[in-house]
Amino acid sequence: MPSDVQTSYSKRAEEYTTLFGSMESVHPSDVQLVTAWAGQIDGPILDAGCGPGHWTGYLAEKGHDSRGVDHVRAFIAHAREVHPGVPFDVGSIDVLPDAPGSLGGVLAWYSLIHHKPATIARPLGEFARVLRPGGGLLLGFFTGPAVEPFEHAVVGAYRWPPEVLAEEVRRAGFEVVEIHTRTGAAPKPRPHGAILARLRVTGR
């Protein structure tokens, strides 16, 4: 993840947290999707790029063994304060500290959007490494007709056609289980996508 992302989010962490750092800001369909997905996970769940930690905290509340990681220190400080008892670490999703095959699920909710398309294989490869065979991956992202940058409120980001991102996910060793999209009245909210995938059991 480029360091300008870290810098930009650090500067606006408070504002971002106020706007998006709670479950109240989440679309009910996303709550259902993440909840149902997590309910099928066997093993610890990593909220990869957890931001202010609202999903991590929510999953912990639901009884999951969840943990958050983000490279923006202000987010992690906030997350630790709001969700005491839930583990949060400062770190990059490009280089996870977890042992191979040690996790049941990885949630990457809008945390891949700042990766340049050519570098997205890196975190996806990390997710594949740390998940046990059959482990679950759930990605949230912005959709568009082509892989292209757009002006994100905090720092540059990319939208992906769902099938193009799904192909990256398959290339990283996953079987894509479902793809969801949602568009609202233009121009906001931005078209949204979600990919549910499972780490293939037989070698990649």
Next chain:
Amino acid sequence: MPSDVQTSYSKRAEEYTTLFGSMESVHPSDVQLVTAWAGQIDGPILDAGCGPGHWTGYLAEKGHDSRGVDHVRAFIAHAREVHPGVPFDVGSIDVLPDAPGSLGGVLAWYSLIHHKPATIARPLGEFARVLRPGGGLLLGFFTGPAVEPFEHAVVGAYRWPPEVLAEEVRRAGFEVVEIHTRTGAAPKPRPHGAILARLRVTGR
């Protein structure tokens, strides 16, 4: 709705009901979507093309003033038996008995898929007629890259690109609020779409 649809469903109503006639066969995301949509509806809800009536019954259970209509008599007979106290009528969604502006919501879950594309304006116009201004419409359908027929287990049906169907919905007097899609691992389940719309308050 063409009469061969009625005949074909009548012949296979029992089989269809066993396979799809209960909430157990419904995707959890659809349960959430319909539930959340219905929760925002003010007024009676018509389950237009209700089939064996599982959605009508579900909505009634949730406290909604819901009613089902379907032109397949065997479905309505089943629905009345399984959901006593919930009103069901035999009838066509092309010619609804309801008074103009008398309903709060119309659910048309996979009930437009058998209409030839050139005739879909008919039921959509009926929905617009019977809904009060601001009333809600929720459509479920199969998606595809073009408007095209496909071999449905019971009788011929059409898949629609979400945006093409959305345009028909707008033309009927609605504002499209959200479009959802979901694809699973090929070839089944079939790619699914849902359109949430609101009847425009100012004249059409």
